[in-house]
Amino acid sequence: MSHVDDGTLHELVDNALDAAMRVEVEAHLASCGDCARRYAEATAMARQIVTLLGALDVPVPRIRVMPPVTAAGVAPSVAGGATVIPMRSRMTVLQRVAIAASVMLVAGVSYQVGKRGDAAAKVVAMDRDVSASMRAAPMRAAPSVVDGIADSFMAAPAPSARQRTRGGPRAESEMVASGAGATAGVAGEAAAVATPVVVPPPLPRVTAPPQGALAQKSIAPGAPADRDDARREQNVERRVSIGDAETPSQSSTARQIASQTPAQTPAQTRSQAPVQAATPATTQDVLRKASSPESMNRSAVAGGEMQSALPKVIPLAGYSTVEEASVPAMTRRRYISAAGTEIDLSIMQSFDDPKRTLATVASTPEFVVTSVNGRSTVRWHARGLDYVLQGAVSPDSLIKLATQLKR
Amino acid sequence: MGLDLGALFREYHESLVRMLTRRTGDRGRAEELAQETFARAVAAPPTNPRPWLFAVALNLLREEGRNAATRERRLVLVKDEDHVAPYEQPDEAYEREETRLQVRAALAHLSERDRDVLLLQAEGFDYDEIAQATGLSRGAIGTTLARARKRMLEVYTQGEGGAHVARG
Numbered sequence: 170m171s172h173v174d175d176g177t178l179h180e181l182v183d184n185a186l187d188a189a190m191r192v193e194v195e196a197h198l199a200s201c202g203d204c205a206r207r208y209a210e211a212t213a214m215a216r217q218i219v220t221l222l223g224a225l226d227v228p229v230p231r232i233r234v235m236p237p238v239t240a241a242g243v244a245p246s247v248a249g250g251a252t253v254i255p256m257r258s259r260m261t262v263l264q265r266v267a268i269a270a271s272v273m274l275v276a277g278v279s280y281q282v283g284k285r286g287d288a289a290a291k292v293v294a295m296d297r298d299v300s301a302s303m304r305a306a307p308m309r310a311a312p313s314v315v316d317g318i319a320d321s322f323m324a325a326p327a328p329s330a331r332q333r334t335r336g337g338p339r340a341e342s343e344m345v346a347s348g349a350g351a352t353a354g355v356a357g358e359a360a361a362v363a364t365p366v367v368v369p370p371p372l373p374r375v376t377a378p379p380q381g382a383l384a385q386k387s388i389a390p391g392a393p394a395d396r397d398d399a400r401r402e403q404n405v406e407r408r409v410s411i412g413d414a415e416t417p418s419q420s421s422t423a424r425q426i427a428s429q430t431p432a433q434t435p436a437q438t439r440s441q442a443p444v445q446a447a448t449p450a451t452t453q454d455v456l457r458k459a460s461s462p463e464s465m466n467r468s469a470v471a472g473g474e475m476q477s478a479l480p481k482v483i484p485l486a487g488y489s490t491v492e493e494a495s496v497p498a499m500t501r502r503r504y505i506s507a508a509g510t511e512i513d514l515s516i517m518q519s520f521d522d523p524k525r526t527l528a529t530v531a532s533t534p535e536f537v538v539t540s541v542n543g544r545s546t547v548r549w550h551a552r553g554l555d556y557v558l559q560g561a562v563s564p565d566s567l568i569k570l571a572t573q574l575k576r
Numbered sequence: 577m578g579l580d581l582g583a584l585f586r587e588y589h590e591s592l593v594r595m596l597t598r599r600t601g602d603r604g605r606a607e608e609l610a611q612e613t614f615a616r617a618v619a620a621p622p623t624n625p626r627p628w629l630f631a632v633a634l635n636l637l638r639e640e641g642r643n644a645a646t647r648e649r650r651l652v653l654v655k656d657e658d659h660v661a662p663y664e665q666p667d668e669a670y671e672r673e674e675t676r677l678q679v680r681a682a683l684a685h686l687s688e689r690d691r692d693v694l695l696l697q698a699e700g701f702d703y704d705e706i707a708q709a710t711g712l713s714r715g716a717i718g719t720t721l722a723r724a725r726k727r728m729l730e731v732y733t734q735g736e737g738g739a740h741v742a743r744g
Contacts (some may be wrong), residue, residue: 176719185703185718212727221679221732222698224672226594227603543689 171195173204178211581618588629589614591699596633598695601680609633609640626701626707634692634709682732690724697721 173181173194180186181194198205589610596606613633622628683691689710696706707714 174719179722179725180703180718183697183703183718183721211722211725214729217729218694219698220724221675221682221728222598222695224675224679225598225601225683227597244585 172201173208175211177206178204178208179215181208182215199416580667581614584613584617584625584629588626592629592633595630595695595699597657598683599634599637599691608673609636612636624708627705630696630699630701631709631711638688678732678735680736682728685725685731686724690720690727692715693720694728 177186177190177194181191186194240435592610592613593603593606593698596609597603600606600609602642610633613629613636616632617625617629683694686694692710693706693712696709701709703714703717706712712720
């Protein structure tokens with residue numbers, strides 16, 4: 170055959186030639202030095218392009234603030250120099266629905282900034298698909314608790330006997346993870362255990378609410394409903410915050426879906442240190458077990474088959490742990506700083522997938538940060554608007570940014 | 577039959593975001609576009625998802641580009657100064673950024689169609705899928721890729737030479 174044209178050469182490189190053509194072309198290449206050389210060049214080009222395009226990849230996204238599009242139009246730019254990217258209203262709805270419908274984090278931690286006394290609120294943060302977020306956002310950030318947690322989770326997918334470690338100056342992250350079969354132990358904590366939804370925007374799935382002290386309710390998508398429910402649930406939440414006896418309420422199939430935003434914008438918000446890295450943590454991590462014996466016993470009895478992975482202590486620089494409640498499948502910890510700032514943190518393992526962690530916070534948030542594999546989502550309610558902030562940033566910077574925004 | 581959005585998402589989301597990030601240079605925007613695209617898949621479940629998703633995404637991108645109002649609203653990303661990135665030596669970081677800019681510039685020198693074809697191929701699309709996603713004929717893909725690759729590398733190597741490359 171006559172010399173091979175460029176297009177055909179590249180088709181060969183890409184393995185896009187039909188069998189007959191390929192045989193013909195290869196035969197020609199075998200006998201034609203020029204074409205063979207051009208083919209080699211084409212192969213090299215294709216390879217180089219792959220490398221170059223890879224240089225464009227952004228594994229760790231930047232933070233963005235996306236105010237919702239309100240009835241009045243695009244929400245005002247945020248003060249403090251932060252620029253905003255408006256969310257399309259549809260996306261806002263979808264995201265909020267997504268947030269309302271589910272929480273699915275991989276080894277995620279969430280914590281809240283807030284002040285005591287406000288109605289509690291729950292965090293529901295949507296994250297992307299596990300594998301997607303893992304691949305796309307490899308944990309390369311400086312050691313952070315989140316990453317550490319993620320690591321530990323991924324490293325120990327199989328539930329094992331639960332242990333607790335006392336933290337030293339360099340306390341490890343603690344998590345209680347239990348097997349997918351976790352049942353009654355799933356604490357009465359108003360953990361927003363949601364049906365595993367992997368996709369934003371998912372169709373909201375509202376499942377049966379649990380019984381028990383926590384008057385959880387299914388939440389239909391929609392902002393106003395969310396808020397009302399939120400308010401109600403917040404009040405309920407308070408009753409079962411840390412320190413109270415935790416009542417294991419529902420069966421394993423009962424799932425609670427909660428989407429909450431703070432009922433109102435608190436006058437003041439304490440700034441908080443984020444969950445800090447496990448880097449030389451000078452944190453005095455005082456682990457005092459305040460777990461409610463009842464729930465523990467109950468779970469011990471009921472959850473015979475429950476196991477948990479090795480939990481690790483999450484150190485929070487500048488904070489000591491004052492209260493802790495753990496039942497199989499979930500751990501809750503309250504951190505308090507010398508200044509009296511509180512952070513409530515709970516982590517729970519998904520029923521369906523031992524590799525997945527659901528994180529919820531029942532506290533008094535003005536905003537809630539959820540970090541998964543280094544990617545964070547902040548849900549922030551202020552000035553009557555819901556803000557969703559996304560990005561993969563350190564918790565420090567999120568707090569800082571949110572504090573700025575708050576002004 | 578309902579759309580298994582979860583499966584669709586797991587399969588294609590990462591790839592879609594990656595392609596859009598390469599295309600726009602803006603990951604956040606890429607993610608938004610991807611979200612929008614998947615939202616449309618919910619509304620109109622495609623039978624041939626991969627080319628469909630990418631075609632829709634690229635169309636959305638085009639529309640957005642044309643819509644001046646949208647462009648203006650798309651403000652600058654908040655730069656997170658405290659962003660904790662993996663440590664690299666300053667010269668490494670510089671080089672990486674330089675390369676990135678040069679690649680972006682080279683990509684910008686391609687026609688939109690050539691650029692799309694290149695990016696889709698990089699996502700593992702076969703020629704048929706590329707044809708479906710772009711509306712080109714299957715027979716044209718080979719020549720398009722040949723041209724796109726050549727051009728991009730030409731521009732890139734020129735740029736590497738230190739010449740100032742105008743951003744497209």
